[in-house]
Amino acid sequence: MFSFEPKDQPQQVVQSFLVGGVAPRPIALVSTISKDRIPNLSPFSFFNAFGSNPPVVAFSASRRGRDGSLKDTYNNLIDTGECVINAVTFNILEQINLASTEYASEVNEWEKSGLTPIKSDIINPCLVQESPFRMECKLYQMVSVGINPGSANIAICEVLKFHVDEEIMENGKINPFKIHHIGRNGGDIWSNIDSNALFQLKKPTTNNNIGMNGLPDYIRNSPVFTANNLARLALLETTPDLERAYEFIKGYEPLKSSLSDFEQFRISGDLGKMLSSALFNISNLENILELTAKEFLQQNRIKEAFLICMYNNHIMKD
Numbered sequence: 001m002f003s004f005e006p007k008d009q010p011q012q013v014v015q016s017f018l019v020g021g022v023a024p025r026p027i028a029l030v031s032t033i034s035k036d037r038i039p040n041l042s043p044f045s046f047f048n049a050f051g052s053n054p055p056v057v058a059f060s061a062s063r064r065g066r067d068g069s070l071k072d073t074y075n076n077l078i079d080t081g082e083c084v085i086n087a088v089t090f091n092i093l094e095q096i097n098l099a100s101t102e103y104a105s106e107v108n109e110w111e112k113s114g115l116t117p118i119k120s121d122i123i124n125p126c127l128v129q130e131s132p133f134r135m136e137c138k139l140y141q142m143v144s145v146g147i148n149p150g151s152a153n154i155a156i157c158e159v160l161k162f163h164v165d166e167e168i169m170e171n172g173k174i175n176p177f178k179i180h181h182i183g184r185n186g187g188d189i190w191s192n193i194d195s196n197a198l199f200q201l202k203k204p205t206t207n208n209n210i211g212m213n214g215l216p217d218y219i220r221n222s223p224v225f226t227a228n229n230l231a232r233l234a235l236l237e238t239t240p241d242l243e244r245a246y247e248f249i250k251g252y253e254p255l256k257s258s259l260s261d262f263e264q265f266r267i268s269g270d271l272g273k274m275l276s277s278a279l280f281n282i283s284n285l286e287n288i289l290e291l292t293a294k295e296f297l298q299q300n301r302i303k304e305a306f307l308i309c310m311y312n313n314h315i316m317k318d
């Protein structure tokens, strides 16, 4: 393991571990106005949401790594106390990359990036038309942690008004498959949060599950299950009994089939045929029932997966 204390490494090294390890990060595209009325638009990925009553978001316009100087966004927030935070989506990726250029303070980054301002309802900085999700914010508190290059200026902002494009909404909520966020990782690497990156995982519904430590050894030590598989099995509230496992298996007749048929049933997600084929092929492939249980798990049929494992363990002992 490579372990280190930040005081023993240059700031650039610490920064590279931070952005590599704390990732992917959402990106705030922050619109501010200077006291001389010059609009500014810059992306910040040291950003997140922290509470909803009142709604609070925060980002850090850190001191420049180069010389420790303060960024325009920080100065504008201190002077005016207002900003709009716009979500960054794939369609404006290259434009926000452009907006991150360290232009001189008097340069209008809206013009440089080609993004379109729309008037806000409550505050002076504008919303970004091309972003589907924008928050009008007032500065709640600025927390500066240090004065050296790379040190944080955490702008804690209260959201005064949300503006959400209806195209990204469904049933009164944001549909994650429609917003197409991008995120930031380490170095020049970004995350593309499209439908390939998204998946569903239900929350534990009880505080009473059996847990990893409640799984029997024959499941925990199986070479078939990953840690993720085991943790899903551990969601069950009680260990089913063996009788129930036999009853369940009785519902499936062994199906005369080859191992390649079994594989085809796996690929097509036909759990019933897979189990019947596994029962026929028990002597031809070690762990075939556990492989079947794994597929039941993938389809969130946790109890049935557990029953298959119990049955498997019992017949293997015989």
Ligand SMILES: Cc1cc2nc3c(=O)[nH]c(=O)nc-3n(C[C@H](O)[C@H](O)[C@H](O)COP(=O)(O)O)c2cc1C
Pocket (backbone or CB within 6 Å): 027, 040, 041, 042, 043, 044, 045, 046, 047, 060, 061, 062, 063, 070, 071, 072, 073, 074, 096, 097, 099, 100, 101, 102, 103, 184
């Ligand atoms: C995707 C992305 C994320 C960034 N995140 C941050 C950040 O969290 N904090 C920061 O200080 N700078 C960050 N930067 C760099 C700023 O955008 C850049 O310094 C910008 O020019 C600051 O502009 P300003 O001086 O007009 O405020 C990021 C740049 C990009 C492209």
